[in-house]
Structures are given as C-alpha cells and as structure tokens.
Amino acid sequence: NSTNTHSLADQLLSLPLQSQPGFGLLFDIDGVLVRGKMPIPAAKKAFEKLVNSQGQFVVPVVFVTNAGNCLRQTKADQLSHILGVSVNQVIMSHSPLRMFKKYHEKCVLVSGQGPVLDIAKNLGFEKVVSVDMLRESFPLLDMVDHNRRPKLPVRYSNTNLQLIIDILLTNGNLSTTHHTQMSPHLPLLACNMDLMWMAEAQSPRFGHGTFLVCLENIYKKITGKELKYEALMGKPSELTYHFAEYLIRCQAIEKQWKLPITSLYAIGDNLMTDIYGANLYNRYLEERVTRKNPKTVAKMVAATGSTTAMPQEEEIDNTWESELAPPSATSCKSVLVCTGVYNPNTEVPSDANHCIKETVFHGHRDFRFDPALVEPVHIVQDVAGAVDLILEQEKFVPQ
Numbered sequence: 001n002s003t004n005t006h007s008l009a010d011q012l013l014s015l016p017l018q019s020q021p022g023f024g025l026l027f028d029i030d031g032v033l034v035r036g037k038m039p040i041p042a043a044k045k046a047f048e049k050l051v052n053s054q055g056q057f058v059v060p061v062v063f064v065t066n067a068g069n070c071l072r073q074t075k076a077d078q079l080s081h082i083l084g085v086s087v088n089q090v091i092m093s094h095s096p097l098r099m100f101k102k103y104h105e106k107c108v109l110v111s112g113q114g115p116v117l118d119i120a121k122n123l124g125f126e127k128v129v130s131v132d133m134l135r136e137s138f139p140l141l142d143m144v145d146h147n148r149r150p151k152l153p154v155r156y157s158n159t160n161l162q163l164i165i166d167i168l169l170t171n172g173n174l175s176t177t178h179h180t181q182m183s184p185h186l187p188l189l190a191c192n193m194d195l196m197w198m199a200e201a202q203s204p205r206f207g208h209g210t211f212l213v214c215l216e217n218i219y220k221k222i223t224g225k226e227l228k229y230e231a232l233m234g235k236p237s238e239l240t241y242h243f244a245e246y247l248i249r250c251q252a253i254e255k256q257w258k259l260p261i262t263s264l265y266a267i268g269d270n271l272m273t274d275i276y277g278a279n280l281y282n283r284y285l286e287e288r289v290t291r292k293n294p295k296t297v298a299k300m301v302a303a304t305g306s307t308t309a310m311p312q313e314e315e316i317d318n319t320w321e322s323e324l325a326p327p328s329a330t331s332c333k334s335v336l337v338c339t340g341v342y343n344p345n346t347e348v349p350s351d352a353n354h355c356i357k358e359t360v361f362h363g364h365r366d367f368r369f370d371p372a373l374v375e376p377v378h379i380v381q382d383v384a385g386a387v388d389l390i391l392e393q394e395k396f397v398p399q
C-alpha cells in the first residue's frame, strides 16, 4: 500500500552515500567501448568516473567479449591501448574453460581461429592437439581440401568439421572406422555461439555459431542423434556470467573492499547476447536466492534453456558451481546502449517496451527464445550514460 511504499522510499533516500562499491560492472567491448580499433568517445568519459588518480578502477570491472581468436592478455593490451586505461580483466568466449579442470590433463582437440595451441595451454590444458596437427598425422583423412593454398588460411573449413566428426565417431581413435551408434560421444565444449557478427562488410558475417549449426546437423544426419554439448560458453551462457561474477568478487577481495558485491550491471549493445545473457543470469541468481538447493536450481536453469544441453536423464554436472565459490551477487541488471548493433541511428526510446523483438531466433539450439529475456532493464544512449545511471542508483561516490 501507499504508506509502505512511502516509508520505503524515505528509507532509500536516507541511505548513506557509499564510498566502497557493493556492485560490479560487466562491459561488452565492441559497440560499447570501441568500434573496430576506434574508441567510442563516451567510453573515455565513462572511465574518468571509474578510475582514480593512479589509474586504478574504483569499482570491480570485467570486460566480456565473445571474441576468441587471441589470448586474453592480447585483448587486454589492445583495449588498454585504445582506451588509455589499464585493462586487465578480460573474459573471452573461451575463458570459462579454465574452470573445466577435469579435462586439463586429458588429450584435447582444439578447433578455432588464432593461436589455438597457446590459448588452450594458457587456459590450463596440458595435452593439446590442433586440427592442423591431426591433418598432418593422418593425411588420408582430409579429402576435403585438395588444393592446399598456404597463403590463404582455411577458416571454419570443412576440414575442421570432417575431423571433429571423425573424432566423435571413432571415440578419438582415428585408426578405427566410424561407429555411428557411439553413445555417449566424447565431451564437447563450445565457445561462442554467435550466429553472425558485424565486420567491415555491409551485411553480417558468419560467426562461430554458424560452424556449430553445421556440426550439429552433420552429426544428426549421420547418426540420427542430437549432438550433445558438455558445455556452451560465451555470452549469453550463464557460465560466462558466473565466471565474470567470480572475477568481480576476486577484485573486491584483492582491493579489501568490505561490502559484499551484491549487484551486477551488464552493459552491452546486443539484445541476443548481452541483454539475454544478463537477464538469464539474473533469473539464475533470483532463483538461487529463493531456493537454496543448488542442484534444484541447476535443473531449473537447464530447463529454462541454457548451459547444459538435454538434461533429461543424466545428473547435471555442475562443474562451474563446484569450481568457484557460490556467487555473492543477487542480481544482474541489463543495460542497453545505442552505440553498437542496437538502433545506432535512432533516438533513445522513452520506454523499454518499445524495444524491437527478434522475430527470427538467432540464438543457439539449446537456448530458447523468451521475449522477457531480450527486454533490457535500462536503455541509455551510451556507456557514459550507463555509468552515470549506475553510480546514481548505487549512491556511489568514489573516495
């Protein structure tokens, strides 16, 4: 009733201003802080408020991107250079693999772009094989690429699809023939589900999600069964947010900030990755608060369409929860900016409900389209607007 609302508002207004943060920020990179190699002007303005005179962040901050074709440090160095602040907490699509310790000593095949062997070793994998190494060891397996053109790297090629299918259908023993009824197949971990992405071309380009669509369909066509992922990571997977939350908690501990980090704000320009992901993780956090039993929550999260594919009979392997301590965050609010893929040339809608809904779902097979998940909590013009809004909401005044 109105009396209660009133007294609650009074209480909120009388809260003291905070000089230590009880919140953390997740920044998407492309379309929020930079476009290509150019900084977005609002980014510099935003960081002026978040960095002290020694250039250190006064709130816990992570930079979350679905890019995966370089080392974390390389991305951090690029970003530091472009933005003129010292960035070290970058989460890439493959970063949560660090949590999958049970595979770190196993022999793993890595398929992807960039320095894949270095990336995998950096994440903790000890026995790493690349598609190129396989091709060289088993030259007869690669009938796809007859005319090798060394000057043109083959990207997301048929060769990778062929050799991954070979590995799955031979249970990793390439000298044997295919067994199409192999069940379960070897564990598969996929990073970055983006179907498409914007590069310099006029229209969007195939992303890693397109590669996964091919792999899933080839596997199903050959075996009649669904390909099963051990885990999917990169936004909007809550694995990525769980890892981000963990890094934010670590920063707060390192800086000896006393308040627990209870609120997260995820700032991004993409409804299907940044907003969907933040809202999905928020749903997970809320359910976690209401139900203390983590197993039940994991099942609910899986049932709403996320981390673990096809959870029917099997016990859900809650690797990420056992690897990291439970989250201290109880909410993750999505903040949409208009400097990237979302409505770059239109005015800020006065109401979040005016948001355009996707009519074709470009999300991954194992994620369901839920209109509520692409509804941002806040819409602002740019990242500076986002930071102003958050500092005000949190009543935060840096010392």
Ligand SMILES: [Mg+2]
Pocket (backbone or CB within 6 Å): 028, 029, 030, 031, 032, 268, 269, 270, 340
């Ligand atoms: Mg973006």
